[in-house]
Amino acid sequence: MIRKRPSSIYRRRPAAVVVGGGLNALGVVRSLASAGVPVHLLAGSPDLPAARSRYVDFHRYDDREPENAVGALADWAARQPGPRRPLILTEEEKVAAVSGQRAHLESNYVLQLPPADTVIRLLSKDRFHAAAEAGGYVVPRTRHIGSIDDLDRLSALVPPLVIKPAGRQRAFLARFPRACRAESIDGARDQLRDMLTVSDDLVVQEWVDGDDSTIYFCLQCLGDGDREPVSFVGRKLRAWPRQTGGTARCVAAPEAAAALIPLTTRFFREQGVIGLAGMEYKWRATTREYVMIEPTIGRTDHQEEIATLNGVNLPWAAYRQALGQVAPRVARVAPARIWKDPMADANAAAAGEAIAFPAPSDARVVDALWRRSDPGPGLLDLYDRARARAARLMVRRS
Structure with missing residues (x-):
């Protein structure tokens, strides 16, 4: 809940609705609050940084599946009748979910989203690459890998290489980093054989030199x-x-x-x-x-x-x-x-x-966490880390 008395300007402005609870969302909440905008936050846990901000009216929902955000937004709007509210998303997988169901949300929210086909195209790394290349933009040479049979396509690339999922994939990210570097073609093939057991939608790009x-x-x-x-x-x-x-x-x-x-x-x-x-x-x-x-x-x-x-x-x-x-x-x-x-x-x-x-x-x-004007996220993060450190010490002693 908002823990300070709002100004008259703050009360007059329509609320914004923000989806997500991480550092990204915390920055959005503080940015809107600095302009006097009240914020309703929909996120999966009260322990997330943005949910701990003094500037939000927090609403919890089950965010284990991206599609759940659509139902949560519809349910929240049904309980909070009023004019259409500006909606700001902070997580990639929620963009695809909301875009695909925008017809169910547009009566209650102002959705500033590109057309659905544009969202699909630009959320996919290989489709984005194709669009940029067709437009004459400078992009790394890229190959899409969907199966073991595609590994021969790597021979057209010059290492070092970087391997990524073509889109946001929870199962992949549970086992692998969001990007992996390979110093050789053979090294990339070895990594991809393991990755293909989890995903059939990967891209490999030539590395662009530089720190x-x-x-x-x-x-x-x-x-x-x-x-x-x-x-x-x-x-x-x-x-x-x-x-x-x-x-x-x-x-x-x-x-x-x-x-x-x-x-x-x-x-x-x-x-x-x-x-x-x-x-x-x-x-x-x-x-x-x-x-x-x-x-x-x-x-x-x-x-x-x-x-x-x-x-x-x-x-x-x-x-x-x-x-x-x-x-x-x-x-x-x-x-x-x-x-x-x-x-x-x-x-x-x-x-x-x-x-x-x-x-x-x-x-x-x-x-990104610590602010004198909004101390909750930083203080509670410090408390969480101290508690986790104490728990590890107890395990070692036992």
């Missing part, structure tokens, strides 16, 4: 027509696991904005994308070009709050767009803010991963 700090991202909120999207460009400073993992630490990258904003906008416009989206790139120094890696469609990105921290509040832009209002003004922040995922960043530091790119010396590091 984690050469990975950039362009986050956007796109409207209909020719209106200029609200955009933010950042770069990773550290990832975990190294080279193939998610963002552990990142910063604004205004030096790349002039190149990446038009490139990202053109691709998304061609594909019919609206709402929240993002594109990840890797800078290839040998050819001096940005290589498209993969998009984020219909939801916020893991590190979405880095944009808000640096003056570009994309969830607030999506909320205003859903209500038919003009985009908010962008107020760039100086000095720059650095966003970090505390657990991933600590793991990377413990493994000896140095930060290759020197961030601005006056930049302020902001922890």
Whole structure:
């Protein structure tokens, strides 16, 4: 529940509904709260970071299957009659579920989603690759692997290689990392033989040389027509696991904005994308070009709050767009803010991963969990870790 007395502006604004409970959702909740937007959060557990925020009215549902989100949203709307609310998704598998059942939700929610066929195309790594290649964009050479018979297709690629599921797959991610690097064709074949026992929808790509700090991202909120999207460009400073993992630490990258904003906008416009989206790139120094890696469609990105921290509040832009209002003004922040995922960043530091790119010396590091104005997520995370540490010590002593 919301634990502070809302202002009159806060009470007057329609609530937003956010689905998901991780660090991604926590950044969305805090971004909306900073603009005075009340938030209803639907998530699978009260122990998730976003559910512990003082800014949410929390509603629990069984999220063990992605499709359950559709029923939970319909049930919640039936209990909370009112105008259509802006809906913000924070998890990839929920995007596919909501998109496929949008007709059941549109009477109660404002869904800023691309057409269903666009969602299907861009959520699949091999279909995205085909669309980008057809449009003349620079992408890594890629092969789809669906069975043992497809392993001969790897001979057309130049190692090192990276292996990924073509889409979000729970069974695969329960056994394997979301991306695995192979140093040779034979090494990739060995890994794929094991992976194919779990999934028949995998992609293998040529590795783009460069450390984690050469990975950039362009986050956007796109409207209909020719209106200029609200955009933010950042770069990773550290990832975990190294080279193939998610963002552990990142910063604004205004030096790349002039190149990446038009490139990202053109691709998304061609594909019919609206709402929240993002594109990840890797800078290839040998050819001096940005290589498209993969998009984020219909939801916020893991590190979405880095944009808000640096003056570009994309969830607030999506909320205003859903209500038919003009985009908010962008107020760039100086000095720059650095966003970090505390657990991933600590793991990377413990493994000896140095930060290759020197961030601005006056930049302020902001922890994704800890905020003086919203202490619950950080304090309860500290309590959970202390309790887990005590339990491990008791097991050792016994």
